[in-house]
Amino acid sequence: DIQMTQSPSSVSASVGDRVTITCRASQGISSWLVWYQQKPGKAPELLIYAASSLQSGVPSRFSGSGSGTDFTLTISSLQPEDFATYYCQQANSFPRTFGQGTKVEIK
Amino acid sequence: EVQLVESGGALIQPGGSLRLSCAVSGFTVSDYYMSWVRQAPGKGLEWVSVIYAGGAAYYADSVKGRFTISRDISKNTLYLQMNSLRAEDTAVYYCAIDRRDDLVIWGQGTMVTVSS
Numbered sequence: 001d002i003q004m005t006q007s008p009s010s011v012s013a014s015v016g017d018r019v020t021i022t023c024r025a026s027q028g029i030s031s032w033l034v035w036y037q038q039k040p041g042k043a044p045e046l047l048i049y050a051a052s053s054l055q056s057g058v059p060s061r062f063s064g065s066g067s068g069t070d071f072t073l074t075i076s077s078l079q080p081e082d083f084a085t086y087y088c089q090q091a092n093s094f095p096r097t098f099g100q101g102t103k104v105e106i107k
Numbered sequence: 108e109v110q111l112v113e114s115g116g117a118l119i120q121p122g123g124s125l126r127l128s129c130a131v132s133g134f135t136v137s138d139y140y141m142s143w144v145r146q147a148p149g150k151g152l153e154w155v156s157v158i159y160a161g162g163a164a165y166y167a168d169s170v171k172g173r174f175t176i177s178r179d180i181s182k183n184t185l186y187l188q189m190n191s192l193r194a195e196d197t198a199v200y201y202c203a204i205d206r207r208d209d210l211v212i213w214g215q216g217t218m219v220t221v222s223s
Contacts (some may be wrong), residue, residue, distance in 0.1 A: 045213070051141065089154075095166075095167045098154065
């Protein structure tokens with residue numbers, strides 16, 4: 001199975017800050033990488049697919065990059081509604097696997 | 108409007124069986140891949156199973172041989188039959204529309220608790 005490792009596990013940031021979350025795959029997955037946002041008590045929501053494609057309706061302050069084994073999710077200017085947990089997921093092969101999550105908290 | 112509504116979650120004893128349902132509206136359940144993902148309390152996401160539009164299904168190793176994914180086109184509903192349940196199966200179970208490489212729309216989830 002492909003292991004997905006996110007860092008950091010949590011980050012404290014202020015509104016307006018630039019936040020970067022990284023995701024590393026245990027083997028190359030090309031661009032088969034997805035990012036989700038999950039708020040407490042809610043289902044996850046799709047943010048980024050194919051490593052860098054923004055899902056319809058997602059604000060442009062979110063961006064994704066990377067290929068192979070190393071990927072990044074960037075929030076260019078953190079907004080109050082962005083405080084949540086973010087997960088990466090590889091779609092290269094079964095079983096699909098998720099990172100352990102990164103919680104973005106208010107500083 | 109596309110909507111997914113899960114149901115069937117319950118408190119069940121270890122070794123028991125449960126069937127989860129995911130009622131679909133706004134599209135036909137057989138037109139897309141559909142997946143189940145679960146989340147144990149306070150933990151991360153774990154992919155469970157997918158069913159392709161053509162009917163082929165795949166499972167996580169942790170549930171293979173115990174869980175079965177299926178769908179009923181006449182009821183436009185996705186199912187997850189869960190047998191031989193274990194404490195570690197305790198989780199919120201989500202169904203989702205699967206675009207092969209991402210899960211684009213999710214239901215609100217249904218809670219399964221396996222405990223004596």
